[in-house]
């Protein structure tokens with residue numbers, strides 16, 4: 335029987351395809367895993383990876399093993415990327431297989447958090463989440479939140495002028511109020527922080543649950559199938575507690591927006607923008623699906639947006655104590671450009687190069703997410719001759735990437751000068767290219783986040799002197815902040831001496847805050 339030309343071509347290409355797949359599989363057997371410290375049977379490198387600040391250990395391994403460091407822990411495969419080139423080659427250029435998130439059985443599957451934007455697997459739902467963010471958090475769309483951000487930060491400045499000892503607690507509240515206001519339109523000036531209290535409680539529970547080893551079921555997912563009557567099985571009870579807490583945190587403010595919209599009293603917000611988008615018919619979703627999507631997209635914002643801002647500013651304040659010359663230069667620039675009778679606004683940003691350089695330096699000096707947020711590889715991959723197996727957890731080592739060995743200024747120094755025009759070309763990598771993540775999962779709140787940093791850094795510099803802690807006799811005390819080791823690494827609460835730069839400034843900040 336004679337075959338047609340079409341059938342011949344089909345057979346030819348099919349044979350070529352199968353032969354190349356076989357060849358590829360054979361080659362793969364000869365391909366080695368990326369380098370890393372030697373692994374022990376079963377536990378792998380479990381006991382080589384420190385629980386505290388593990389990014390420092392990976393930075394050491396970077397020097398020994400190179401740009402890729404591969405480790406295993408109890409069968410979990412982990413690849414750490416230590417350079418921007420490796421990050422760009424994999425997370426950006428091969429985004430279709432490197433944009434998934436690792437799974438957590440307890441908090442993700444059993445408590446439901448895998449529905450949320452930040453933990454959502456890479457697929458059609460994530461693309462819809464990202465579309466909502468693209469519309470609601472574009473550089474143009476976030477302009478409508480500038481007023482909210484300015485007001486919340488004015489209130490923060492008033493609070494720390496009046497009660498400087500509360501600067502840490504108030505910073506946390508301020509970051510939370512801004513996110514709640516932007517996400518749900520809850521006024522930042524509301525004295526009732528009921529949503530924030532609930533969100534903080536939920537975030538604490540999630541933080542504890544995502545520490546490796548916190549739940550046995552994460553190591554042995556099969557345990558989730560045990561019936562609830564099984565002796566000593568606390569999994570269903572813990573899962574229900576977490577699920578209820580998360581559901582309440584994401585649903586109460588969301589339902590409130592829907593009620594406010596029905597009465598025409600809703601303030602601008604991410605949720606309101608998303609509901610508008612759905613109602614415009616632009617999303618081709620059922621009401622139920624849109625409801626689910628928007629609720630869980632909005633529910634990710636607090637966790638992702640509040641603690642990162644808090645961490646970056648707490649580190650900035652430490653830098654002001656350790657590098658008083660930088661504080662002086664910031665104050666001088668603000669006094670020269672803005673004067674001392676008003677607070678900086680977003681419109682002033684283009685005229686304040688030193689403040690802008692200080693934002694970059696704050697993102698670089700102590701990155702809030704030293705390992706960014708981990709990815710999971712969807713299928714086997716080969717890079718630089720190494721096999722990276724499917725399911726590998728891939729972590730960009732932002733800590734190592736942020737070490738500036740190019741500008742000639744010691745990396746430990748907090749020096750905005752690295753990013754001034756005079757150093758352009760010989761300076762370090764721009765931190766905005768790594769601090770907010772990469773590729774298809776890059777932080778959707780980065781424009782909003784940067785504005786928070788601008789208003790806080792310029793507002794603090796305009797109004798207060800930040801000094802180290804003092805003893806009863808007003809003598810300086812030794813000062814070194816400790817950092818937490820979770821996903822977000824922030825300084826543990828510490829003391830500072832914060833004083834208004836002048837009585838006039840204290841008065842106008844108070845008047846301005848009262849007007850809010």
Ligand code: HEM
Nearest residue numbers: 451452638639642643707769770771772775776777779783
């Ligand atoms: C200083 C401020 C901030 C920093 C340093 C920061 C950093 C990051 C980083 C490193 C990621 C991981 C990206 C990746 O996987 O490649 C991320 C994700 C995310 N951020 Fe931010 N962020 C900040 C502020 C915000 C704000 C203000 C919001 C919201 C209003 C926000 C919302 C999110 C969300 C929803 C994700 C998850 C995206 C996804 O999984 O696709 N972030 N952020």
